[in-house]
Amino acid sequence: RHKAVFNELVSKLTDICWDKCVGTPSTRLSGSEQSCLSNCAARFLDSSQVVMAKFTKG
Amino acid sequence: RHKAVFNELVSKLTDICWDKCVGTPSTRLSGSEQSCLSNCAARFLDSSQVVMAKFTKG
Amino acid sequence: RHKAVFNELVSKLTDICWDKCVGTPSTRLSGSEQSCLSNCAARFLDSSQVVMAKFTKG
Amino acid sequence: AQEFFQTVRDKCFEKCVTRPSTSLSGGESKCLTNCCDRYREALAIISQAVVTSLE
Amino acid sequence: AQEFFQTVRDKCFEKCVTRPSTSLSGGESKCLTNCCDRYREALAIISQAVVTSLE
Amino acid sequence: AQEFFQTVRDKCFEKCVTRPSTSLSGGESKCLTNCCDRYREALAIISQAVVTSLE
Numbered sequence: 001r002h003k004a005v006f007n008e009l010v011s012k013l014t015d016i017c018w019d020k021c022v023g024t025p026s027t028r029l030s031g032s033e034q035s036c037l038s039n040c041a042a043r044f045l046d047s048s049q050v051v052m053a054k055f056t057k058g
Numbered sequence: 059r060h061k062a063v064f065n066e067l068v069s070k071l072t073d074i075c076w077d078k079c080v081g082t083p084s085t086r087l088s089g090s091e092q093s094c095l096s097n098c099a100a101r102f103l104d105s106s107q108v109v110m111a112k113f114t115k116g
Numbered sequence: 117r118h119k120a121v122f123n124e125l126v127s128k129l130t131d132i133c134w135d136k137c138v139g140t141p142s143t144r145l146s147g148s149e150q151s152c153l154s155n156c157a158a159r160f161l162d163s164s165q166v167v168m169a170k171f172t173k174g
Numbered sequence: 175a176q177e178f179f180q181t182v183r184d185k186c187f188e189k190c191v192t193r194p195s196t197s198l199s200g201g202e203s204k205c206l207t208n209c210c211d212r213y214r215e216a217l218a219i220i221s222q223a224v225v226t227s228l229e
Numbered sequence: 230a231q232e233f234f235q236t237v238r239d240k241c242f243e244k245c246v247t248r249p250s251t252s253l254s255g256g257e258s259k260c261l262t263n264c265c266d267r268y269r270e271a272l273a274i275i276s277q278a279v280v281t282s283l284e
Numbered sequence: 285a286q287e288f289f290q291t292v293r294d295k296c297f298e299k300c301v302t303r304p305s306t307s308l309s310g311g312e313s314k315c316l317t318n319c320c321d322r323y324r325e326a327l328a329i330i331s332q333a334v335v336t337s338l339e
Contacts, residue, residue, distance in 0.1 A: 010334055011291070014327045016242070018295060020249070022326065025299060025319035029326070037326050039249035041333035044242055046253045047261055051238045054265040068279055069236070072272045074187070076240060078194070080271065083244060083264035087271070095271050097194035099278035102187055104198045105206055109183045112210040126224055127181070130217045132297070134185060136304070138216060141189060141209035145216070153216050155304035157223035160297055162308045163316055167293045170320040 013041045071099045129157045182213050237268050292323050 021036035022029065029037075079094035080087065087095070137152035138145065145153075190205035191198070198206075245260035246253070253261075300315035301308070308316075 006334070010327065010331045011288070013330050013334065014323070015291065015295075016239075017249075017330060018323065018326050020247075022299075022322065025296070025315055025322040027318060029322055029329075034329055036249060037329045038333040039251060040246075041330040042337050043246050043249040043253055043257075045334070045337045047242045047246060047257075048238055050253070050258055050261045051234065051241060051265055054262050055234055055237075064279070068272065068276045069233070071275050071279065072268070073236065073240075074184075075194075075275060076268065076271050078192075080244075080267065083241070083260055083267045085263060087267055087274075092274060094194060095274045096278040097196060098191075099275040100282050101191050101194040101198055101202075103279070103282045105187045105191060105202075106183055108198070108203055108206045109179065109186060109210055112207050113179055113182075122224070126217065126221045127178070129220050129224065130213070131181065131185075132294075133220060133304075134213065134216050136302075138189075138212065141186070141205055141212040143208055145212055145219075150219055152304060153219045154223040155306060156301075157220040158227050159301050159304040159308055159312075161224070161227045163297045163301060163312075164293055166308070166313055166316045167289065167296060167320055170317050171289055171292075 013044055016044065017041060071102055074102065075099060129160055132160065133157060182210055185213060186210060237265055240268060241265060292320055295323060296320060 017037050017040035020040055022033050075095050075098035078098055080091050133153050133156035136156055138149050186206050186209035190202050190209055241261050241264035245257050245264055296316050296319035300312050300319055
């Protein structure tokens with residue numbers, strides 16, 4: 001069950017972050033594309049917490 | 059049941075009109091953002107009728 | 117059953133290719149919009165095969 | 175059919191009503207009715223292209 | 230409510246975090262909290278507009 | 285797996301075939317195969333980033 005939630009989250013983040021971070025696909029991801037992807041996933045999780053906190057305290 | 063249809067419509071319109079009308083979120087919605095949102099919802103309902111009429115008479 | 121799969125594919129392709137190929141709707145589709153639509157559908161099917169081959173051989 | 179109606183409505187609103195104002199302008203209304211016809215035309219072209227590709 | 234939370238989170242991340250970096254900046258955090266309030270405001274405006282249109 | 289195939293196909297068609305012509309060009313084909321590999325790489329990077337964030 002946890003595995004399924006994790007996989008769904010990773011799929012969703014890859015979908016969002018791919019559009020935000022990657023240009024025309026070539027033979028490798030550039031360093032900046034790689035760090036953008038990694039940061040994008042981490043910042044999305046941060047953003048979830050900010051929005052969740054806002055929803056909880058109103 | 060009507061309440062559920064209404065809520066679904068409002069959610070969908072907010073989704074569409076948010077992208078069309080609102081820029082970077084700040085401490086308030088500007089007057090033009092507010093009227094854009096309101097007009098967007100009303101014009102969407104008008105457009106539904108135009109498209110529906112077109113579907114009915116072919 | 118095949119009919120349903122065909123209809124679903126055509127709907128999906130029209131959705132994607134409409135955004136790629138058609139500008140502001142007027143009284144007719146231009147020649148270039150028409151060929152773009154037709155090519156878009158055919159190239160999507162080609163692309164499916166390329167991606168499928170890549171998935172199969174890894 | 176209901177689903178197709180919604181697709182056409184959403185796509186046509188997107189393309190035809192870019193800056194919503196206090197009423198639907200004549201140009202926007204015309205664009206919407208043209209859009210319904212063009213979307214159906216696009217569907218027919220793509221349907222034909224898929225049939226040809228599968229042959 | 231869960232669905233609404235996800236919509237707000239996705240829309241606000243899209244608008245507020247355009248170039249993700251090693252941490253959330255003060256401006257991005259502020260944008261996210263403002264965005265939650267503005268999205269709710271937008272929902273209220275549209276809800277009102279729909280009620281008015283249906284009258 | 286079927287769903288992942290569809291996601292990759294749709295994303296890669298979007299990025300690689302911007303102006304569809306009478307056949308897939310060499311550049312478009314190369315872009316599509318690169319895209320499959322890069323999408324998988326992106327998935328691995330993000331999977332790792334999520335694991336790290338949850339630790």
